[in-house]
Amino acid sequence: xxxxxxxxxxxxxxxxxxxxxxxxxxxxxxxxxxxxxxxxxxxxxxxxxxxxxxxxxxxxxxxxxxxxxxxxxxxxxxxxxxxxxxxxxxxxxxxxxxxxxxxxxxxxxxxxxxxxxxxxxxxxxxxxxxxxxxxxxxxxxxxxxxxxxxxxxxxxxxxxxxxxxxxxxxxxxxxxxxxxxxxxxxxxxxxxxxxxxxxxxxxxxxxxxxxxxxxxxxxxxxxxxxxxxxxxxxxxxxxxxxxxxxxxxxxxxxxxxxxxxxxxxxxxxxxxxxxxxxxxxxxxxxxxxxxxxxxxxxxxxxxxxxxxxxxxxxxxxxxxxxxxxxxxxxxxxxxxxxxxxxxxxxxxxxxxxxxxxxxxxxxxxxxxxxxxxxxxxxxxxxxxxxxxxxxxxxxxxxxxxxxxxxxxxxxxxxxxxxxxxxxxxxxxxxxxxxxxxxxxxx
Numbered sequence: 001x002x003x004x005x006x007x008x009x010x011x012x013x014x015x016x017x018x019x020x021x022x023x024x025x026x027x028x029x030x031x032x033x034x035x036x037x038x039x040x041x042x043x044x045x046x047x048x049x050x051x052x053x054x055x056x057x058x059x060x061x062x063x064x065x066x067x068x069x070x071x072x073x074x075x076x077x078x079x080x081x082x083x084x085x086x087x088x089x090x091x092x093x094x095x096x097x098x099x100x101x102x103x104x105x106x107x108x109x110x111x112x113x114x115x116x117x118x119x120x121x122x123x124x125x126x127x128x129x130x131x132x133x134x135x136x137x138x139x140x141x142x143x144x145x146x147x148x149x150x151x152x153x154x155x156x157x158x159x160x161x162x163x164x165x166x167x168x169x170x171x172x173x174x175x176x177x178x179x180x181x182x183x184x185x186x187x188x189x190x191x192x193x194x195x196x197x198x199x200x201x202x203x204x205x206x207x208x209x210x211x212x213x214x215x216x217x218x219x220x221x222x223x224x225x226x227x228x229x230x231x232x233x234x235x236x237x238x239x240x241x242x243x244x245x246x247x248x249x250x251x252x253x254x255x256x257x258x259x260x261x262x263x264x265x266x267x268x269x270x271x272x273x274x275x276x277x278x279x280x281x282x283x284x285x286x287x288x289x290x291x292x293x294x295x296x297x298x299x300x301x302x303x304x305x306x307x308x309x310x311x312x313x314x315x316x317x318x319x320x321x322x323x324x325x326x327x328x329x330x331x332x333x334x335x336x337x338x339x340x341x342x343x344x345x346x347x348x349x350x351x352x353x354x355x356x357x358x359x360x361x362x363x364x365x366x367x368x369x370x371x372x373x374x375x376x377x378x379x380x381x382x383x384x385x386x387x388x389x390x391x392x393x394x395x396x397x398x399x400x401x402x403x404x405x406x407x408x409x410x411x412x413x414x415x416x417x418x419x420x421x422x423x424x425x426x427x428x429x430x431x432x433x434x435x436x437x438x439x440x441x442x
Contacts, residue, residue, distance in 0.1 A: 248379020
């Protein structure tokens with residue numbers, strides 16, 4: 001088989017066979033196909049697309065290009081969750097213990113943040129002594145302790161995807177639904193998932209900017225899941241403004257604690273209870289008269305403290321420090337270094353999540369390069385969000401740096417301007433988008 005022939009087939013819009021796709025993925029993994037030919041085929045896929053069968057074959061081959069986690073030790077359906085990314089996304093630390101209240105065990109492999117999208121592993125790493133590098137052979141013992149485990153992804157998981165992802169980033173071939181869908185789903189399948197709930201975000205702070213694009217991606221991933229024999233549900237959620245009232249690492253985990261202690265932000269509880277409900281539903285462990293009834297039950301468990309109990313159990317099981325009063329101890333603490341004031345009055349009509357994300361990274365809460373060091377205490381708290389009315393001089397947002405870091409006044413001033421520019425005000429009260437836009441695959 002010849003890679004040039006495969007490139008030409010896709011260039012002229014012909015459907016690739018399973019053998020051709022398998023040959024390509026093997027060559028990507030073992031390095032026998034050079035980067036320039038890989039990039040050429042990626043561009044041909046961007047231009048001519050892939051069929052459902054091609055997407056599924058590519059996904060399965062990438063998933064099996066390295067180690068495949070065996071989660072049969074759970075003794076039940078292994079349900080996994082994936083978010084396509086956003087700003088202030090603090091859902092995983094809530095839904096894992098939420099699922100545990102129903103007796104649903106979970107194993108979550110998450111990545112570190114890069115760019116303006118925060119990483120779940122970084123958020124957990126902001127807890128003092130929390131172990132985010134759990135070897136797969138130790139998963140059973142951790143699950144026995146708390147019913148759940150979260151760990152960073154290993155290089156041996158879907159290595160073909162890692163190579164393709166890096167090349168797509170530098171060759172202008174990121175924007176392709178088949179390539180995005182197969183990349184996401186390959187990692188879920190390699191992680192051992194039997195059933196998958198996808199949080200497909202859309203809006204300024206998401207990769208998919210419009211609802212129609214988010215829907216296309218969701219439908220593609222559901223098709224891959226179905227053809228791969230996995231139950232798959234996609235929840236399309238709004239990411240046109242940051243989720244919740246905080247963006248950062250420690251500050252987001254503090255908001256998680258607040259949410260589980262009875263004071264959740266409305267959008268956070270809406271998204272968490274919906275995604276958690278469908279994870280519980282796909283587990284097959286409980287039966288409710290309707291999805292709405294199950295979602296309401298999830299909402300009540302978040303509010304009444306049951307989820308908090310399981311959350312503390314998760315943190316302790318992986319070495320995280322909790323004081324005698326049940327308060328979590330963090331690697332650093334946020335300290336106020338600035339406030340962003342309103343320069344006019346009116347209703348907040350827009351709070352661009354991507355601009356906020358970039359501001360958060362500049363403040364030190366995220367990475368632009370993989371080897372960047374995160375300031376765990378850095379972050380932003382939003383006192384005003386879309387639909388709120390503000391007067392001149394009101395505080396829109398508060399900026400934080402970690403207590404161990406030295407504030408750079410020029411950076412603080414630049415970040416303040418970025419955040420102020422992200423806010424748009426109007427005399428008319430805007431329509432507020434629902435947190436849950438749609439649910440597909442149910």
